[in-house]
Amino acid sequence: MGYEQLWLDYTRKVSGRETEGIIYICVGIPDAEKDALIQNSVKELQEAFAGMVGRELTLRQEGSAGTGAAQARTGEGREIRLVRREGMRVESYHLYCEKGDIVIEASDSRGILYGAFDLIRQVKMENPLHLLDRTNAPLMPMRMLDHWDNMDGSIERGYSGESFFFVKDQIVIDERTRDYARLAASVGINAVVINNVNVKDAATWLITDRYLDQVKQLSEVFAGYGIRLFLSLNYAAPMELGELESADPLSEEVRGWWHERMKKVFGKVSDLGGFLIKADSEGRPGPFTYGRTHADGANMLAEAAAPYGGTIIWRCFVYNCMQDWRDYKTDRARSGYDNFMDLDGKFMDNVILQIKNGPMDFQVREPVHPLFGGLTKTNQMLEVQIAQEYTGQQRHLCYLIPMFKEILGFRTYVKEETDTVMDIVSGRTFGQRNCGMAAVANTGNDDNWTGHDMAAANWYGFGRLAFEPELTAEEIAREWIRVTYGNDEQVEETMMFLLMSSWPAYESYTSPLGIGWMVSPNNHYGPSVDGYEYSRWGTYHRADHQGIGVDRSHEGTGYAMLYRKPNASVYDDKEKCPDELLLFFHHIPYTWKLRSGKTVIQHIYDSHFEGVEIVDEMVEQFMALQGRLPEAAYERMARRFLEQKEHAREWRDQINAYFHRKSGILDEKGREVY
Numbered sequence: 001m002g003y004e005q006l007w008l009d010y011t012r013k014v015s016g017r018e019t020e021g022i023i024y025i026c027v028g029i030p031d032a033e034k035d036a037l038i039q040n041s042v043k044e045l046q047e048a049f050a051g052m053v054g055r056e057l058t059l060r061q062e063g064s065a066g067t068g069a070a071q072a073r074t075g076e077g078r079e080i081r082l083v084r085r086e087g088m089r090v091e092s093y094h095l096y097c098e099k100g101d102i103v104i105e106a107s108d109s110r111g112i113l114y115g116a117f118d119l120i121r122q123v124k125m126e127n128p129l130h131l132l133d134r135t136n137a138p139l140m141p142m143r144m145l146d147h148w149d150n151m152d153g154s155i156e157r158g159y160s161g162e163s164f165f166f167v168k169d170q171i172v173i174d175e176r177t178r179d180y181a182r183l184a185a186s187v188g189i190n191a192v193v194i195n196n197v198n199v200k201d202a203a204t205w206l207i208t209d210r211y212l213d214q215v216k217q218l219s220e221v222f223a224g225y226g227i228r229l230f231l232s233l234n235y236a237a238p239m240e241l242g243e244l245e246s247a248d249p250l251s252e253e254v255r256g257w258w259h260e261r262m263k264k265v266f267g268k269v270s271d272l273g274g275f276l277i278k279a280d281s282e283g284r285p286g287p288f289t290y291g292r293t294h295a296d297g298a299n300m301l302a303e304a305a306a307p308y309g310g311t312i313i314w315r316c317f318v319y320n321c322m323q324d325w326r327d328y329k330t331d332r333a334r335s336g337y338d339n340f341m342d343l344d345g346k347f348m349d350n351v352i353l354q355i356k357n358g359p360m361d362f363q364v365r366e367p368v369h370p371l372f373g374g375l376t377k378t379n380q381m382l383e384v385q386i387a388q389e390y391t392g393q394q395r396h397l398c399y400l401i402p403m404f405k406e407i408l409g410f411r412t413y414v415k416e417e418t419d420t421v422m423d424i425v426s427g428r429t430f431g432q433r434n435c436g437m438a439a440v441a442n443t444g445n446d447d448n449w450t451g452h453d454m455a456a457a458n459w460y461g462f463g464r465l466a467f468e469p470e471l472t473a474e475e476i477a478r479e480w481i482r483v484t485y486g487n488d489e490q491v492e493e494t495m496m497f498l499l500m501s502s503w504p505a506y507e508s509y510t511s512p513l514g515i516g517w518m519v520s521p522n523n524h525y526g527p528s529v530d531g532y533e534y535s536r537w538g539t540y541h542r543a544d545h546q547g548i549g550v551d552r553s554h555e556g557t558g559y560a561m562l563y564r565k566p567n568a569s570v571y572d573d574k575e576k577c578p579d580e581l582l583l584f585f586h587h588i589p590y591t592w593k594l595r596s597g598k599t600v601i602q603h604i605y606d607s608h609f610e611g612v613e614i615v616d617e618m619v620e621q622f623m624a625l626q627g628r629l630p631e632a633a634y635e636r637m638a639r640r641f642l643e644q645k646e647h648a649r650e651w652r653d654q655i656n657a658y659f660h661r662k663s664g665i666l667d668e669k670g671r672e673v674y
């Protein structure tokens with residue numbers, strides 16, 4: 001096989017105490033043999049038990065006559081029973097122990113599959129099975145991974161090798177495809193976009209006969225694991241496929257073209273979920289060319305896809321990337337809001353707006369996007385990035401679930417009681433079903449899938465969080481460690497420390513107080529303080545000899561006022577703005593006292609020295625795990641931790657030197673600043 005099975009590795013044995021006597025799987029679901037999800041659930045449980053417990057589970061099929069696998073129960077021996085229970089919530093399951101037997105109950109087959117994977121987790125963690133009583137219903141309807149894979153095999157912002165979906169403009173369907181689907185489904189992912197949002201070249205042809213047979217095959221593999229396949233779409237496809245001269249969303253000819261195209265695509269790939277579209281952004285085509293709105297563009301596609309149950313996911317990452325750094329009025333942070341807020345309520349029901357967590361671009365710290373809490377009549381989905389583009393590129397450890405928890409927990413004040421981002425994207429606030437959460441994926445064809453072995457915690461964690469947002473980041477981390485590396489206490493405690501320290505550490509030794517960026521242009525693997533300062537991308541820090549930060553208050557770009565009260569007044573006021581976002585919202589003198597009591601400049605020095613100290617401690621603790629982790633994994637991780645140690649110093653020294661030179665103020669603790 002060559003590649004790892006991550007948290008589904010069944011070669012690691014468990015003690016067997018909890019599973020003693022379990023010898024059957026009983027499928028009490030009519031026509032189960034025709035249901036790929038149930039078949040895969042059974043297969044998974046059988047493989048897990050064979051591998052981890054060393055026992056072949058005998059299949060007993062109840063309720064359908066004539067199955068060769070039917071086996072009478074002898075009276076001795078326990079069983080795992082899969083049962084249909086009407087009236088439960090969609091995709092939910094109840095996993096419990098009844099007189100020694102383990103029961104997985106659900107209304108639908110996805111629920112059964114999720115229950116099976118949960119049981120496998122419980123067995124891996126050696127939790128007491130006789131106490132099992134877990135009812136679990138995913139809060140977010142859509143739990144999606146967005147792959148930025150190109151058809152030539154490269155991956156935009158990919159840090160773990162090449163694509164396993166595409167090689168040389170061909171779709172690849174092999175054992176790894178199935179294992180990918182298993183891994184994703186096992187943490188509750190139910191939707192996947194396989195190709196980059198920047199749809200160019202061959203990818204434009206995915207919706208044509210050239211690829212539809214393979215797209216169909218792929219969608220069937222995914223469907224067996226409850227995952228709906230989506231494609232990124234080229235807005236200008238009618239033109240780029242050479243069929244029309246225009247992509248004007250109000251042209252009858254263009255609309256007719258899309259109707260025919262959708263008929264063809266869905267006619268072939270009936271379980272296709274729909275499409276993801278990046279339009280009028282970073283050079284991609286869109287409705288602006290024709291003086292039309294994003295609602296015009298999205299609705300045109302939505303109307304064409306609606307007869308087939310297709311969903312159009314339309315991205316709000318729309319901004320002017322040809323800005324002039326001399327212009328202090330245009331603010332990239334405002335652009336998502338300014339482009340979409342007026343369209344609230346104008347989108348069809350099968351359109352979802354996909355909104356990045358912050359107004360800029362997946363920085364280590366950003367305020368929550370003001371469209372959350374702004375929009376009240378439009379389906380919304382949160383987009384985060386587990387590909388660590390700006391958070392260490394899977395060479396540094398940066399466990400992002402604590403960040404995602406903060407984002408989900410943010411109070412927008414759109415309603416009295418149900419106003420957090422989580423309420424909105426789970427559908428609680430506005431009673432929507434077309435909503436959820438997507439993550440830009442961090443996988444590639446590396447043996448360990450994610451480059452840094454521990455970056456797999458972000459993949460695992462994203463799925464678990466989207467399924468059960470009430471879990472804490474610590475609970476998810478602990479679970480990932482135990483299902484991946486077993487139940488060695490030292491491994492667990494050390495890895496907990498590493499994971500939970502990693503985001504704060506990364507923030508400390510990189511860009512301070514919410515300012516973001518300061519990375520090398522193009523590859524985004526910093527540091528380069530002025531890398532984006534005089535460029536067209538709208539990403540400035542505005543540092544001079546007196547201070548730093550962007551004035552986004554009512555006196556500046558007015559961005560702070562896009563939030564609802566009291567958020568707007570808190571962000572607008574330097575005295576009230578939380579320290580960690582201060583420079584995002586205000587231009588502040590280096591000598592300004594933060595709420596922490598430190599001056600801005602001293603905070604910069606202290607946090608950069610502290611960040612490196614934490615990394616040193618992380619590396620030391622990691623090294624002590626030698627012999628307790630699989631050797632190859634340990635070696636891979638050790639190399640990355642050493643790189644992180646060195647690289648954190650580079651960040652520290654460049655940032656500190658830069659601000660020392662700009663401000664002329666010394667570190668009051670007299671540490672070495674170059």
Ligand code: GCU
Nearest residue numbers: 156157197198278317361389
């Ligand atoms: C970032 C990233 C791009 C990506 C874009 C997007 O700007 O650097 O590579 O295409 O986000 O989300 O569309």
